[in-house]
Amino acid sequence: MAIKCGIFKTSYRSDMAMWQTKNSRFWMALFFIGLIVFPFFVSKYFLYMANIIAIGVIAAVGLNILTGFAGQISLGHGAFIGVGAYFAGYLTSQFNINFIPAFIAGGLVTAVVGMFFGLPSLRLKGFYLAIATMAAQFILAFVFIHLRSVTGGSQGMIVSPPEIAGFSFDSDFRYYFLSIGTAIVMTLAAKNLIRGKFGRAFMAIRDNYIAAKTMGVNIFLYKIIAFGISSFYAGIAGALWAHYIQIITPEHFTFSVSIEYLAIIIIGGLGSLLGTVFGTIFIMVLPEFLRFINGIVSLHYPMLVNMFDAIREGSFGLAIIGFLIFEPDGLAARWKTIKNYWKLWPYSY
Amino acid sequence: MIKLEVHDLFLSFGGIEALKDISFSVNNKEIFSIIGPNGAGKSSLLNCINGLYHPQKGKIIFKQTDITNWPADKIAKLGIGRTFQNLELFKGMSVLDNLMLGRHNHLKYGIMPSIVWIGRASKEEITSRVKVEKIIDLLEIQSVRKKTVGTLPYGLQKRVELGRALAVDPEIMLLDEPMAGMNEEEREDMARFILDINEEMDKTIILIEHDMSVVMDISDRIMALDFGEKIADGTPEQIQNNSDVLNAYIGGKEKGQVA
Ligand SMILES: Nc1ncnc2c1ncn2[C@@H]1O[C@H](COP(=O)(O)OP(=O)(O)OP(=O)(O)O)[C@@H](O)[C@H]1O
Numbered sequence: 039m040a041i042k043c044g045i046f047k048t049s050y051r052s053d054m055a056m057w058q059t060k061n062s063r064f065w066m067a068l069f070f071i072g073l074i075v076f077p078f079f080v081s082k083y084f085l086y087m088a089n090i091i092a093i094g095v096i097a098a099v100g101l102n103i104l105t106g107f108a109g110q111i112s113l114g115h116g117a118f119i120g121v122g123a124y125f126a127g128y129l130t131s132q133f134n135i136n137f138i139p140a141f142i143a144g145g146l147v148t149a150v151v152g153m154f155f156g157l158p159s160l161r162l163k164g165f166y167l168a169i170a171t172m173a174a175q176f177i178l179a180f181v182f183i184h185l186r187s188v189t190g191g192s193q194g195m196i197v198s199p200p201e202i203a204g205f206s207f208d209s210d211f212r213y214y215f216l217s218i219g220t221a222i223v224m225t226l227a228a229k230n231l232i233r234g235k236f237g238r239a240f241m242a243i244r245d246n247y248i249a250a251k252t253m254g255v256n257i258f259l260y261k262i263i264a265f266g267i268s269s270f271y272a273g274i275a276g277a278l279w280a281h282y283i284q285i286i287t288p289e290h291f292t293f294s295v296s297i298e299y300l301a302i303i304i305i306g307g308l309g310s311l312l313g314t315v316f317g318t319i320f321i322m323v324l325p326e327f328l329r330f331i332n333g334i335v336s337l338h339y340p341m342l343v344n345m346f347d348a349i350r351e352g353s354f355g356l357a358i359i360g361f362l363i364f365e366p367d368g369l370a371a372r373w374k375t376i377k378n379y380w381k382l383w384p385y386s387y
Numbered sequence: 388m389i390k391l392e393v394h395d396l397f398l399s400f401g402g403i404e405a406l407k408d409i410s411f412s413v414n415n416k417e418i419f420s421i422i423g424p425n426g427a428g429k430s431s432l433l434n435c436i437n438g439l440y441h442p443q444k445g446k447i448i449f450k451q452t453d454i455t456n457w458p459a460d461k462i463a464k465l466g467i468g469r470t471f472q473n474l475e476l477f478k479g480m481s482v483l484d485n486l487m488l489g490r491h492n493h494l495k496y497g498i499m500p501s502i503v504w505i506g507r508a509s510k511e512e513i514t515s516r517v518k519v520e521k522i523i524d525l526l527e528i529q530s531v532r533k534k535t536v537g538t539l540p541y542g543l544q545k546r547v548e549l550g551r552a553l554a555v556d557p558e559i560m561l562l563d564e565p566m567a568g569m570n571e572e573e574r575e576d577m578a579r580f581i582l583d584i585n586e587e588m589d590k591t592i593i594l595i596e597h598d599m600s601v602v603m604d605i606s607d608r609i610m611a612l613d614f615g616e617k618i619a620d621g622t623p624e625q626i627q628n629n630s631d632v633l634n635a636y637i638g639g640k641e642k643g644q645v646a
């Protein structure tokens with residue numbers, strides 16, 4: 039009997055494994071090797087893009103935990119990223135605190151702020167919650183501008199690159215390892231969180247909160263935990279961003295940033311971590327692509343140069359609407375279709 | 388031994404009095420059925436017991452504790468599980484995840500172990516998984532364990548919901564019309580599962596069901612409600628011969644399912 043139990047256990051363990059097949063483990067390994075090799079072969083521009091995407095992935099994973107998994111909409115994510123940026127930046131620049139504890143403190147403080155602004159979710163749902171979190175966005179934006187003694191107001195706050203044991207992450211190349219490393223660790227952490235008790239409770243609240251209550255889930259507690267975790271991710275992303283760009287101003291954390299992150303998880307796929315990565319790449323690369331096209335076309339129509347910002351915002355909107363209509367499950371669903379196609383290849387038609 | 392006591396429970400929605408001073412008690416390990424025409428107040432009564440509705444008057448006592456007006460999640464934790472008349476499943480989650488969610492309060496690990504996974508979290512998950520697999524075997528739903536619940540046929544969804552309530556490992560199970568909308572074979576399976584759960588897993592069961600042949604077959608005791616009032620309780624024989632019960636069904640031009 040005891041032996042039989044042992045066999046059961048190992049089989050359930052492998053059944054619950056993150057990457058179930060040899061094949062998927064192989065591709066993951068290849069992907070990680072690719073990430074390590076990549077920076078040695080590309081230009082500064084691509085390193086910059088990779089850094090921006092990695093930091094974006096962290097923030098977007100946070101929002102997807104809250105909105106995609108727990109079903110609580112937030113229009114304040116941009117401001118939460120700002121809280122982490124300013125708090126960590128303040129600690130490193132004013133008190134010379136090492137970046138590791140400063141980043142973690144930035145994440146934790148943002149988590150507390152997020153939980154506070156998540157309190158209305160006790161009573162509000164959907165559209166009304168969206169408006170309440172939008173209030174968080176504007177209140178925090180006001181603080182960023184007017185709490186000059188801390189944030190430097192619209193002049194901004196200057197911070198220096200993170201440093202540890204005399205090694206400074208002061209170039210795109212060096213920063214790459216910090217941002218990609220953090221993004222990988224935090225995405226895997228999210229994956230673990232999602233497959234366990236917390237993820238299930240979040241999804242249960244999203245799918246049917248009455249049933250969740252009836253099964254013993256403390257709805258309010260778990261909503262607040264979701265806000266906390268989500269904001270922690272935003273805070274860490276903010277801290278990483280601040281120390282990469284090295285000058286933080288309020289316009290980095292506006293309402294349109296919140297919308298941008300919502301676009302990322304809708305386009306990538308609500309409730310999909312892989313989709314979050316795809317969505318981030320899509321949204322971060324889209325403006326670059328547009329800039330490129332705009333550059334060519336504006337040779338003939340010069341007035342387009344001035345309209346670039348409008349075009350950019352407009353295409354975000356178009357992309358969201360397009361996905362909502364044609365691929366509501368986002369890029370993650372597209373990926374699944376493609377994967378299934380190749381699995382059966384050459385017999386698929 | 389008495390497992391659950393209800394005293395003078397009164398519940399109204401505006402002008403509608405759904406429950407008028409209902410009192411009864413349920414013994415340990417019995418199958419206690421509640422019958423009555425549509426709108427009699429049966430589901431409302433279960434909703435009061437598990438904390439989804441809050442009665443204006445009266446008392447509900449479970450394990451020497453007054454649980455009246457407790458929140459639903461606390462009542463679940465204390466040991467009352469339930470299924471719903473109209474399926475209330477987590478439609479976007481797999482069968483396995485639905486059942487594992489039922490184990491929520493048995494999983495004690497916090498956020499940090501969950502993130503690391505290896506160690507406490509995975510150990511507790513495996514223990515729960517073993518329990519959930521036993522339920523999957525009992526309910527014969529092995530072949531669909533990884534399927535998304537929303538894609539399953541109705542009869543199987545009903546079974547999954549029973550499994551999820553069982554995963555909570557409660558002392559009392561409240562089952563609201565578990566056989567509604569099923570064919571003959573599915574009803575028989577469901578009746579067998581309920582008996583198994585009662586006999587082998589020692590669960591006390593409070594059952595709402597319109598199919599009188601099943602109710603008469605498997606119940607230890609029955610209570611009849613009509614327009615929010617208790618009109619009778621007793622053994623199946625006593626209820627079958629009770630004129631008030633017969634009148635309630637015939638007078639209410641109801642289903643006419645009295646055996
Ligand atoms: N949430 C609610 N709001 C308003 N009225 C309600 C609510 N829930 C139940 N009622 C009313 O209470 C009365 C009893 O309803 P209940 O659902 O308990 O009946 P039931 O015995 O379960 O009937 P059925 O056999 O049709 O399931 C009905 O008149 C119903 O309309």
Ligand SMILES: [Mg+2]
Nearest residue numbers: 429430431472
């Ligand atoms: Mg009912």
